[in-house]
Amino acid sequence: MSSPAKDSPVTTRDFLAMKSSGKKIVVVTAYDALFGRLVDEAGVDCVLVGDSVNQVLCGEPSTLSATLDQMIYHARAVRRGVGRALVVVDLPFLSYQVGREDAIRNAGRVMKETGAGAVKLEGGAAMAETVRALVEIGIPVMGHLGLTPQSVHALGGYRVQGRDEQAARRLESDAAALEAAGVFSIVLELVPASLAGSITAARAVPTIGIGAGPRCDGQVLVLPDLLGLNDAFAPKFLKRYASLADDVRGAVARYGDEVRRGVYPDAEHSF
Ligand code: KIV
Numbered sequence: 001m002s003s004p005a006k007d008s009p010v011t012t013r014d015f016l017a018m019k020s021s022g023k024k025i026v027v028v029t030a031y032d033a034l035f036g037r038l039v040d041e042a043g044v045d046c047v048l049v050g051d052s053v054n055q056v057l058c059g060e061p062s063t064l065s066a067t068l069d070q071m072i073y074h075a076r077a078v079r080r081g082v083g084r085a086l087v088v089v090d091l092p093f094l095s096y097q098v099g100r101e102d103a104i105r106n107a108g109r110v111m112k113e114t115g116a117g118a119v120k121l122e123g124g125a126a127m128a129e130t131v132r133a134l135v136e137i138g139i140p141v142m143g144h145l146g147l148t149p150q151s152v153h154a155l156g157g158y159r160v161q162g163r164d165e166q167a168a169r170r171l172e173s174d175a176a177a178l179e180a181a182g183v184f185s186i187v188l189e190l191v192p193a194s195l196a197g198s199i200t201a202a203r204a205v206p207t208i209g210i211g212a213g214p215r216c217d218g219q220v221l222v223l224p225d226l227l228g229l230n231d232a233f234a235p236k237f238l239k240r241y242a243s244l245a246d247d248v249r250g251a252v253a254r255y256g257d258e259v260r261r262g263v264y265p266d267a268e269h270s271f
Contacts (some may be wrong), residue, residue: 010045010086012118012140012184018045018217019206025185025218027088027208028226031057031074035223036081044085048120048220049075051090052149056224063149066092068106075114087116088142093150096121100133107139118184122148124174128181135182143178145171146212147190158235160190160211168195175199175207187220188212190237211237 018025027046030036031053039047053074054066068091075089089110096103107119118140121127131141146161155161162171171191178186185206188196193213200207200215209216224230225238231245258264 007084009084009117012086014045014086015185015206015218016204019204025206025208027218027220029053029220029222030078030081031223033077033081036078036087037083038081039223040082040085045218046086046088046220047078047082049078049087049089049114049116050120050222051092052222054092056222056230062152063090064093064152066090068092068095068109072110072113075110075116079115086118087114088118088120089114089116091119091121096127096130097123100130103130104133104137104139107134107141108137111139118142120144120187122150124170125177128177131178131181131183141183142208143175143183143186144189145174145178145186145191146188146196149189158190160192162191162195168192171195172199172202175203179203179205185218188216211235 015025025046026044027048028039028044029048029050029052030039031049036047049071051063051066051071054060054063054070071089071092075087079087091103091107091110095106110116110119119134120142121130122144124145127143131143134141147155147158149158152158162168175186183205185208186203187208187210188199190211191209193215196207196209196212197215200217206217208218208220210220221238222230225233226241228240228243229245229248255264
């Protein structure tokens with residue numbers, strides 16, 4: 001993977017430069033220092049501390065119960081592991097929707113306490129004034145449209161968005177409203193590829209797709225999904241680049257077997 005200037009930290013300005021030069025932006029989630037370091041060493045451009053941590057690592061049914069303290073805890077850990085990639089932190093449900101002052105205080109805490117480079121929030125035109133307020137005080141914001149998991153109950157499940165004409169036009173105008181409000185990029189989740197392509201072409205800021213086809217300016221995947229660690233989750237858009245769940249089960253079963261048979265520890269692994 002190659003990105004802006006080889007070893008200098010990635011900034012939000014680099015996102016815009018990459019769109020202009022046609023370089024795809026590579027984003028993955030991470031939730032701790034260990035995987036933060038590994039994905040950074042693999043050369044990703046951006047590490048997203050997603051509120052998906054609440055489901056993927058904490059076993060909750062949705063992202064709705066994620067808290068600000070939880071996101072700060074994970075983001076601090078990721079930040080310690082990442083040297084070069086841009087670290088973006090999800091603002092959890094109800095940390096930015098109640099009012100602008102609340103959003104500024106909570107996003108400000110994320111920036112002060114984690115050392116991250118930006119926050120992400122969900123929603124379109126309705127969030128534009130909040131985005132503007134954050135950007136005005138120097139907090140870069142990544143938008144998130146399409147399937148917005150914090151609204152899963154209103155959307156009736158984890159399903160593709162923007163399939164009908166009216167919904168497609170709304171997504172287009174939401175993307176325009178976010179860009180006008182100052183976001184530096186927009187995640188498009190579960191959006192038909194042709195619609196994601198036309199939004200990408202119409203916008204100056206890069207789009208980052210997940211289940212949104214190949215014409216987005218970048219892609220994001222949830223790390224345990226792409227590693228095949230979270231093997232219970234198999235949506236159509238997901239490509240697994242490893243089968244680590246099998247490796248984990250196999251390694252732990254072999255360890256258990258050797259302990260039970262008295263094979264481990266042997267002389268080589270004893271003092
Ligand atoms: O929480 C998350 O991991 C996300 C990505 C799926 C975009 O928002």
